[in-house]
Every structure is written in C-alpha cells, then in structure tokens.
Amino acid sequence: MTTLVVFESYFGNTEMVARAVAEVLGADGPVRTLRVAEVEAGHLEGLTVLVVGTPTRQFRGGPGIRAWLAKQPPGRCAGMRVAAFDTRVDPLAMRNPVERLVANAFGPAVGPIERHLQRLGGTLVGPAEGFALESSTGPLRPGETNRARSWARGLLGALGDPPSAIGAPPPSG
Numbered sequence: 462m463t464t465l466v467v468f469e470s471y472f473g474n475t476e477m478v479a480r481a482v483a484e485v486l487g488a489d490g491p492v493r494t495l496r497v498a499e500v501e502a503g504h505l506e507g508l509t510v511l512v513v514g515t516p517t518r519q520f521r522g523g524p525g526i527r528a529w530l531a532k533q534p535p536g537r538c539a540g541m542r543v544a545a546f547d548t549r550v551d552p553l554a555m556r557n558p559v560e561r562l563v564a565n566a567f568g569p570a571v572g573p574i575e576r577h578l579q580r581l582g583g584t585l586v587g588p589a590e591g592f593a594l595e596s597s598t599g600p601l602r603p604g605e606t607n608r609a610r611s612w613a614r615g616l617l618g619a620l621g622d623p624p625s626a627i628g629a630p631p632p633s634g
C-alpha cells in the first residue's frame with residue numbers, strides 16, 4: 462500500500478493531524494506527507510491511498526486544497542482509496558451565535574472536499590472526520606491527536622476490505 466497524505470496548514474494544527482494519521486497508515490507501507498503546495502503530478506502515480514487534510518476557512522476547505530483539487534484532471538483518483546479530514550474551531554468555543562448558526566448551515570468543510578475526491582474517481586475508505594481546536598490558531602483540543610490516530614486505524618482496518626464491501630448491506634441469511 463502506497464499512501465500520500467496531502468495537507469494545508471497555516472498554524473501547524475492540520476499538519477499535526479496529518480502527521481499522526483500518516484504515522485498510523487505507515488504501518489502498512491510507504492507513506493509520504495506533503496504540503497499541498499509541494500505536491501506534483503508524479504506524487505500521485507501508483508498511489509493506493511490518498512488522504513487530504515484541510516483547515517476550515519470561511520466555512521469551506523482551505524484555498525490551497527480547493528485550488529489543487531480543482532485543477533486535477535477527471536479520473537485523477539481512479540483506482541485510489543480516498544479519505545479526508547478537516548480541522549475547525551470547536552463550536553463551543555465560538556462565542557458569536559451568528560457564527561455558530563452559519564457554521565451549522567454550511568456543514569463541515571470536509572464534506573465538499575470528500576465529494577470532490579469521489580468525483581475524481583476515488584473510492585472512500587471511511588467517513589470524513591473533523592478535529593477540533595480550542596481557537597483559530599490552536600492548539601488542538603486535548604485528545605484530538607489520539608482521535609486522529611484512532612481514525613487512521615479505522616481507515617487501515619477498512620483498507621483490508623474490498624471497496625465494494627464498504628457500505629454494502631450485510632449478506633442475508
């Protein structure tokens with residue numbers, strides 16, 4: 462299994478999650494962890510797994526990740542297993558109720574990123590996840606790095622299943 466974890470990070474929190482995820486996925490083969498600005502087309506050749514991590518910015522994914530996804534050709538993730546996560550301010554830390562309402566209305570930033578990966582032909586390994594910060598610049602809430610490792614272990618487990626088994630109903634009888 463060859464894995465690429467691509468992330469965008471301004472204050473280091475998304476990077477921290479990306480590295481924790483990569484460390485776990487590394488149990489099953491080579492893993493590269495790259496800032497989105499460093500990713501070249503060749504880095505995606507022969508990949509088994511692509512994980513994308515983004516900060517939430519104005520209720521959406523980071524501009525770098527969104528621009529990078531937008532320029533990928535159709536079918537770029539065909540044959541890959543994909544997963545995505547975001548980092549976001551803990552809603553309980555949002556003092557402004559309007560901000561909280563808008564955040565809820567938009568939904569998690571990772572949703573459109575995950576769907577974009579699927580439109581590019583990727584097959585989801587597992588559900589997207591969000592990791593909470595205490596404030597805009599961090600730090601991550603206590604326990605979030607461990608939760609990132611757990612999420613990655615879940616992905617690792619799911620990677621053992623054939624793609625068609627993910628989300629398929631249990632066999633009858």
Ligand SMILES: Cc1cc2nc3c(=O)[nH]c(=O)nc-3n(C[C@H](O)[C@H](O)[C@H](O)COP(=O)(O)O)c2cc1C
Nearest residue numbers: 470471472473474475516517519520548549550597
């Ligand atoms: C310009 C800007 C916009 C932001 N918009 C949101 C937002 O809409 N929702 C949210 O939960 N956090 C928002 N944040 C907080 C970011 O999610 C947080 O800075 C980011 O997850 C930190 O990740 P990083 O350390 O990897 O940069 C925003 C932060 C900045 C600077």
